Amino acid sequence: MAVLTPEAAGLAGPAVALSGARGVDLTQVRAYGDTLDDGQVMLTFSLPVPFGDEAKEAGRQLVRQMGLHEPQVYHAHDLGEGFTYLILYAKSPFSVDFTKISVPKVTSTKLDHTAIERLWSGHYGNARLRVLGACTGDDAHTVGIDAILNYKGYHGDKGLESYKCFEIKNLGAQVPNEVLLQEARAFGAHAILVSQVVTQKDCHRSNLAALIDLAEAEEIRDQMLFLCGGPRLSHPIALELGFDAGFGPGTTPGAVASYLVQRWVELGRQP
Numbered sequence: 385m386a387v388l389t390p391e392a393a394g395l396a397g398p399a400v401a402l403s404g405a406r407g408v409d410l411t412q413v414r415a416y417g418d419t420l421d422d423g424q425v426m427l428t429f430s431l432p433v434p435f436g437d438e439a440k441e442a443g444r445q446l447v448r449q450m451g452l453h454e455p456q457v458y459h460a461h462d463l464g465e466g467f468t469y470l471i472l473y474a475k476s477p478f479s480v481d482f483t484k485i486s487v488p489k490v491t492s493t494k495l496d497h498t499a500i501e502r503l504w505s506g507h508y509g510n511a512r513l514r515v516l517g518a519c520t521g522d523d524a525h526t527v528g529i530d531a532i533l534n535y536k537g538y539h540g541d542k543g544l545e546s547y548k549c550f551e552i553k554n555l556g557a558q559v560p561n562e563v564l565l566q567e568a569r570a571f572g573a574h575a576i577l578v579s580q581v582v583t584q585k586d587c588h589r590s591n592l593a594a595l596i597d598l599a600e601a602e603e604i605r606d607q608m609l610f611l612c613g614g615p616r617l618s619h620p621i622a623l624e625l626g627f628d629a630g631f632g633p634g635t636t637p638g639a640v641a642s643y644l645v646q647r648w649v650e651l652g653r654q655p
């Protein structure tokens with residue numbers, strides 16, 4: 385399979401039309417299964433109907449309605465109680481122009497622990513950046529925010545508590561937005577870190593957007609950096625929701641520390 389990263393294809397700068405290596409036309413990229421440009425995709429879903437030939441045919445018809453061709457049921461499984469699980473292959477006639485794709489990214493450079501501390505102390509001496517973290521709304525999944533904030537950290541990378549330049553307060557699980565902002569004022573927070581793991585009915589989006597609305601109503605939105613993170617979050621989504629930055633799966637504390645310090649220096653604010 386021809387694997388071309390945007391950087392390898394010279395796409396890090398402005399969008400350019402390229403004919404990639406091994407015959408890949410980056411202006412018309414199609415899904416790849418067995419052979420280049422065959423448009424082959426795999427779909428998995430469940431249907432609330434009993435397992436059997438009718439369930440498989442229902443799956444094929446749904447896939448055709450999605451605009452895909454030649455659906456084939458690769459696997460079907462009885463989930464019990466009138467539900468069927470399906471895996472189908474089909475062909476997609478669609479293509480994307482890869483050369484026109486541009487995704488916003490966190491622009492800070494990933495620095496090591498010592499470089500982060502040095503950058504901070506060079507500007508602010510012994511002052512500290514106060515970071516308030518929480519898992520908000522009904523969400524009780526604290527492992528992610530703990531991984532970023534707690535001393536022991538994540539994936540061999542120590543958490544923000546291990547840095548001299550940060551003062552950390554972790555409010556834990558199921559913190560209402562109102563309480564988070566009250567705590568932020570009382571703590572004199574410079575940065576608020578929110579974790580959202582549960583995404584049912586897009587509750588992560590509505591809860592995060594509500595936090596920003598509240599911060600704007602209380603006229604404190606621009607006084608602090610607002611970061612969010614979780615398995616279904618990304619920097620583009622965070623920007624869309626009014627946050628300064630967003631971090632997805634696999635984020636290391638060092639990446640967050642690098643962003644916080646560089647962004648604070650860039651803004652020219654005093655802690």
Ligand code: B12
Pocket residue numbers: 522523524525526527528529531532538577578579580581582583584611612613614615616630631632633634635636640
């Ligand atoms: C552990 C776990 C639990 C534990 C949580 C314990 C705890 N103290 O956190 C318990 C058992 C309590 C639990 C309960 C529930 N859970 Co649960 N749980 C999980 C599980 C297995 C692992 C989550 C985890 O710890 N990941 C590890 C961390 C390190 O990863 P992470 O959160 O993505 O964090 C990283 C990044 O995203 C990022 N990050 C995260 N937050 C932030 C914040 C900031 C600011 C930054 C910068 C970065 C950042 O950095 C982290 C490190 O890289 C997942 C399934 C899975 N395998 O992911 C289900 C899962 C999240 N749970 C799920 C569900 C449905 C529930 C329940 C609703 C189940 C129920 N019916 O009761 C309840 C909900 C309780 C509640 N009110 O929230 C679903 C969520 C589905 C969805 N998309 O909405 C999942 C995906 C399981 C599934 N496949 O169905 N759960």
